[in-house]
Amino acid sequence: MTEYTEAESSYKTLSLLAPAVYIVGAGPGDPDLLTVKAQKLLVRADVILFADSLVPEEILNLCRKDAEIIPTANKTLEEILPIMVERVRSHKSVVRLHSGDPSLYSAIHEQMSLLAEAEIPFEVIPGISAFQAAAAKLKIELTIPGIVQTIILSRISGNTEVPKREELAALAAHQASLCLYLSARHVENAQARLLEHYPAVTLVAICFRVGWKDEKILVVPLPEMAKCTHRENLTRTTLYIVSPALSQVIGRSRLYHPEHKHIFRGVSG
Ligand SMILES: C[S@@+](CC[C@H](N)C(=O)[O-])C[C@H]1O[C@@H](n2cnc3c(N)ncnc32)[C@H](O)[C@@H]1O
Known part of the structure; x- marks a missing residue:
């Protein structure tokens, strides 16, 4: 039986x-x-x-x-x-x-x-995608009225080519909440393309294995995206969220709590 x-x-x-x-x-x-x-x-x-x-x-x-x-x-x-x-x-x-x-x-x-x-x-x-789980952990709304009303889900070209019209710099021009999958191995290129349009003070959340036991979430200014990714040795299962909404995080002080696994090091807000 x-x-x-x-x-x-x-x-x-x-x-x-x-x-x-x-x-x-x-x-x-x-x-x-x-x-x-x-x-x-x-x-x-x-x-x-x-x-x-x-x-x-x-x-x-x-x-x-x-x-x-x-x-x-x-x-x-x-x-x-x-x-x-x-x-x-x-x-x-x-x-x-x-x-x-x-x-x-x-x-x-x-x-x-x-x-x-x-x-x-x-x-x-259907299931909950990494970008939704990451936004929940970060306690952010990706569409805050008056700040940002669009979410873009994309990736940088790697083994799979992204069509030219969807090139990252073109997407960055919208300055929307941009969730970048499958891009940790090409992070320098991603950072350079993003900085063509997002102001340097924009924050990026680097989200590694959200929901796993070794989850790590770091929030840094965009010009530190690649350096931080390398320092933490993140090559896989990493999602980036670049968003004007990140500077509006509520309850940030909790993220500094010593028992909290996250690192939050922003420049604004
Ligand atoms: C093959 S794709 C699958 C995406 C998946 N279908 C989703 O909706 O999240 C794998 C990529 O998704 C992202 N990803 C999936 N699970 C993740 C997690 N738990 N934490 C962070 N990123 C994750 C990473 O960018 C990873 O490189």
């Missing part, structure tokens, strides 16, 4: 999962930030594929003890897809866990096309 976790037993009145692929946003890392739907799927799924470099293992504590757990960090899409197809054709439910929200930088477009081609049913379940 199937063994159920405690969380599973609280959902046992729900019907069993249909064989399909459930593309689930796991949120930024803190298991408490999973959606209720993501939790329900995790406690019931037969098979869980997860990007081990981006999803902490604690999230998997919810899974059935007899679930098949497959890490995918070292696998290509060509290897992952046949696994999903085979399991669903064997009448199993498959959760494909992605960090944050699957609509952002999750390479699900190609996965979904191939699943559709193979006539495998799939669903997408």
